Amino acid sequence: MWFWWFLFVCNLVIPVSMIAGGRMMWKHCPKEINKTVGYRTKRSMRNQDTWRFAHDCCGRLWWKIGWWMCFVSVPGQIFFRDSSERVLGMVEGVICMVQFVFLLGSVFLVERALKRAFFEDGSRRPV
Secondary structure, three states: OHHHHHHHHHOOHHHHHHHHHHHHHHHOOOOOOOOOOOOOOOOOOOOHHHHHHHHHHHHHHHHHHHHHHHHHHHHHHHHOOOOOHHHHHHHHHHHHHHHHHHHHHHHHHHHHHHHHHEOOOOOEOOO
């Protein structure tokens, strides 16, 4: 049973991190463009407007995806609670990989939103 609890906690790391990180990016965007903290891509770091837009978009997306992953992952983990360690490991590994795909996929969605909202020079597109 300890193995199940260990995997349960491990598989909540990504969703909880996305919820907390998304909330921080969304509500408390870093004031200045930097290369240390925040959503840092070439497109998001063009100017202050793109920087704020990227953090708002990514923060909201991570917050929503993080909650969605919690509500899907927890029942999926509970369903396999009485399984063998081998089955638990495989199921939890699949859950973790799917969570990781959603985490990386969010970057593509934010970059697409930036591309739709801004020209290549960083100026806003007309609405």
